[in-house]
Amino acid sequence: MTDSNTKHAVRVGKVTIGGGSPVVVQSMTNTDTADVVRTAIQIADLAKAGSEIVRITVNNDESARAVPQIRERLEAMDCHVPVVGDFHFNGHKLLADHPDCAATLDKFRINPGNVGKGKKRDGQFAAMIEIAAKLEKPVRIGANWGSLDQELLADMLDTNAASANPLPLPQIYRDAVIRSALESAAQAEDIGLPRDKIIISCKMSRVQDLISVYRRLGEESHYPLHLGLTEAGMGSKGIVASTAALAVLLQEGIGDTIRISLTPEPNGDRTREVIVAQEILQTMGLRSFTPMVTACPGCGRTTSTVFQQLAEDIQTHLRDAMPVWRTQYKGVEDMTVAVMGCVVNGPGESKHANVGISLPGTGERPVAPVYVDGEKTVTLKGDNIAAEFQDIVEKYVTDTYSRETVR
Numbered sequence: 001m002t003d004s005n006t007k008h009a010v011r012v013g014k015v016t017i018g019g020g021s022p023v024v025v026q027s028m029t030n031t032d033t034a035d036v037v038r039t040a041i042q043i044a045d046l047a048k049a050g051s052e053i054v055r056i057t058v059n060n061d062e063s064a065r066a067v068p069q070i071r072e073r074l075e076a077m078d079c080h081v082p083v084v085g086d087f088h089f090n091g092h093k094l095l096a097d098h099p100d101c102a103a104t105l106d107k108f109r110i111n112p113g114n115v116g117k118g119k120k121r122d123g124q125f126a127a128m129i130e131i132a133a134k135l136e137k138p139v140r141i142g143a144n145w146g147s148l149d150q151e152l153l154a155d156m157l158d159t160n161a162a163s164a165n166p167l168p169l170p171q172i173y174r175d176a177v178i179r180s181a182l183e184s185a186a187q188a189e190d191i192g193l194p195r196d197k198i199i200i201s202c203k204m205s206r207v208q209d210l211i212s213v214y215r216r217l218g219e220e221s222h223y224p225l226h227l228g229l230t231e232a233g234m235g236s237k238g239i240v241a242s243t244a245a246l247a248v249l250l251q252e253g254i255g256d257t258i259r260i261s262l263t264p265e266p267n268g269d270r271t272r273e274v275i276v277a278q279e280i281l282q283t284m285g286l287r288s289f290t291p292m293v294t295a296c297p298g299c300g301r302t303t304s305t306v307f308q309q310l311a312e313d314i315q316t317h318l319r320d321a322m323p324v325w326r327t328q329y330k331g332v333e334d335m336t337v338a339v340m341g342c343v344v345n346g347p348g349e350s351k352h353a354n355v356g357i358s359l360p361g362t363g364e365r366p367v368a369p370v371y372v373d374g375e376k377t378v379t380l381k382g383d384n385i386a387a388e389f390q391d392i393v394e395k396y397v398t399d400t401y402s403r404e405t406v407r
Contacts, residue, residue, distance in 0.1 A: 007020075008195060008196050008223075009196065012082045012138055015052050015082055017226075023256060023258060023286055025051055025052050025259075025277045025281070026055065027054055027271075027277075028056070033059075033070070034060070034062035035066075037073070040070045043074060048323050050289050050322075052081065053084060053257070054082070056083060056085060056086065060094075064097070067083075067098075067100070082107065083105055085105040087109065087111075087128065088114040089116075091108070091128050092115070096131065107138045108128065108138075109140045110139055111147055113143060113147040115128065117150070117151070122187075126187075133192040138197040138199065139188065139193060140198075140199040140201060140226055142181075142201040142203065145173050145204050146231070148177065149180050153173075160172050173209075174209055174213050178217060178220075182220070182221060185198050185223055199223060199257070200217070200225060201225065205230050205231045207244050214227065214254050225255050227246055227257070228258060229242045229260075229261060232261045233262070234262065238261070239260070242262075246258060246280055250284060260276045261273070290318055294338040294340075294356075296342070296345060298341055303362045304359075308341075309386070311339040313386060317390060329401035329402065330401060330402045331402070335354050335401075336354050336355075337354065339356075342359070342361025342364060354372070354373060357369070357370050357380070370389065
């Protein structure tokens, strides 16, 4: 989180961003927003996975008309996650033509590079900000180096070219993104949007550019900051790039809310971006979301895949159980579980976890000692080790964490 002495708090629904609050996890749907049922289901799935704010595309009349219906379906599903409308090019018209959409959304996202060209730009930007101010809606002013205000960029490039000591082109792009966001935020305040309704972001697609831009924003901006590597990519590349950039910034106390912009595999699970965001924050010790499983990578001592399957099964079980556990067992998200594959590090890692098991490696005795809070409690044998260990984990949760309704 950013310095609470300089970054004010912004409320989005019941979620607080900035002001010293924990870093908030966001995500975005990839359904056609006009498809009310599919969009509502995906929002609910993302919220269940742990997304605390969900953004949807609002790009035409059909999607704008769908927003109130989506909210109705979410309420019927007992899903109350804040929903953000993402507007580009025609947002001024959609918000004016569909007041129910504007009133239903919990926040607007506006890209200052995509609100209009020339003389139309200021008027169309002002129209959106005026609606937000009237409805007391927060706004994320999100500049992106892939869609910069071309007039601003051209002016900066011309000025740089005429300079006696011109800056490198990448520096001009970084400067332009920052200037676009900060000048637009100041303009929004002049129009009448309160400072505590503004969040800014400056999305870049390269790790070092993102770090450089947000370090400056951390020093120069009093607005809460939304972090994210835009177009991060697919699979391990997207995860590694996002982690490399955000971990540096978060470690320096920069950032109040994050989104991991992964490209999903065809028919891939959209909730993966939520899980990655949570795991970045949790492995850094900034927040806890779900019990974490420690497991060894395997080696020549562990030619059996039993420990790998058990680690996967336990991690899946813990994540699947968390929507219920989160409401019933206070503190369960801090639990640690170890699933180890041989005697080298197995007993030691198991003792460090709340619940740990050291499975036999190749050639070792076919027994699996289990440790609970550092003490060996039982040795499992036979074909039902996995099921028995899962029962031990379940019992630890019910015996250890206070059973109460967590709000």
